[in-house]
Amino acid sequence: MNDCETEGRRSAALIVEEALGFLYPAALRAAAAVGVADHLTDGPRTPGELAKTTGTDAASLHRVLRLLATRGLFEEDAEGRFRLTEAGDALRTDAPVSVRSAVLMITDRTMWLPAGEMTRCLEDGASAFGPIFGMPFFEYFAQDARTAEIFHKGMASMSDAENQPIADACPFPERATVVDVGGGHGGLLLSALRANPSLKGILYDRPHVLAGHRLDTPDLTGRWSLAEGDFFTSTPPGDVYLLKRILHDWDDAQSLTLLRNCRRAMAPGGRVLVIDAVIPPDNAPHQGKTLDLMMMASLVGRERTAADFTQLFAAADLQLSRVIPTGTVLSIVEGVPSA
Structure with a gap:
């Protein structure tokens, strides 16, 4: 066998292995859906024992856990028992930082099915969501309570692990009023207010979202308020947005409308802090490059580069002043009024 044939076989094996990779998140979703990690807090258990407590089939559960063990979330011992590893601990519902709800959101059918139809995006440049579900993502989201609950719980779960380091990295002026636009249940604003005692905050979102907010805690009394509305129409007055x-949920035209609303309501000397994945200009792996395809398949938005943000800000009478790393996959893209 010559070198060319050898390399060709290696390439073929690699590509087949990559194509099979979708089965790992499928297994991860299955394990999260039945809550198997919740039943491993007291030590290793056999698939049969776990099947009884989760109401599943023992043989099938064993096969799922065996695959997940190849990446270190679980570990099978010589007696055929599985334990939850330190790396897999966040799959527990009651873990200090749990991402079980985030896994269920990311792998929900509203994300999973459009990803499987990504060829549609290449053919017409549009989201694959509409042809599958009959309407755009956020319209479906508004009329389907199940999807809305999964989304809000998932976003809160996904955010809990990143809110504090992001809040610590945000350049907040003293005694500023911070408007958390589309802030969901207020996890980031909660972290920001606790880390900066001089700040006041406004959580701005739709009424049904604000109903689940987390700001009503004794240590924040008198420092926050809720504001209901549509950020494509207006935003409340404030110093920091x-x-x-x-922005990654929306196309450039919609994002520009939102930024202009913030710019219009902004107090003198104010700023916008866009917290998104910023795509690096190289071939290195980056979670933002993966998230970008989720945005393409299910929504209408995208992840952006620093150059993309520069252009978007300029059209909104803002200028990009700096990109601040946070220690998470997200960066803070700071926009200030154009000179």
Whole structure:
């Protein structure tokens, strides 16, 4: 066998292995859905024992856990028992930082099915969501309570692990009023207010979202308020506008409308802090490059580069002043009024 044939076989094996990779998140979803990690807090258990407590088939559960063990979330011992590893601990519902709800959101059919139809995006440049579900993502989201609950719980779960380091990295002026635009249940604003005692905050979102907010705690009494509305129509007055995982949901025209609303309501000397994944200009792996395809398949938005943000800000009478790393996959893209 010559070198060319050898390399060809290696390439073929690699590509087949990559194509099979979708089965790992499928297994991860299955394990999260039945809550198997919740039943391993007291030590290793056999698939049969776990099947009884989760109401599943023992043989099938064993096969799922065996695959997940290849990446270190579980570990099978010589007696055929599985234990939850330190790396897999966040799959527990009651873990200090649990991402079980995030896994269920990311792998929900509203994300999973469009990803399987990504060829549609290449053919017409549009989201694959509409042809599958009959309407755009956020319209479906508004009329389907199940999807809405999964989304809000998942976003809160996904955010809990990143809110504090992001809040610590945000350049908040003293005694500023911070408007968390589309802030969901207020996890980021909660972290920001606790880390900066001089700040006041406004959580701005739709009424049904605000109903689940987390700001009503004794240590924040008198420092926050809720504001209901549509950020494509207007935003409340303030000094600092937080847009965490918001712009990436929308195309440039919609994002520009939102930024202009913030710019219009902004107090003199104010700023916009867009908190999104910033795509690096190289071939290195980056979670933002993966999230970008989710945005393409299910929504209408995208992850952006620093150059993309520069252009978007300029059209909104803002200028990009700096990109601040946070220690998470997200960066803070700061926009200030154009000179």
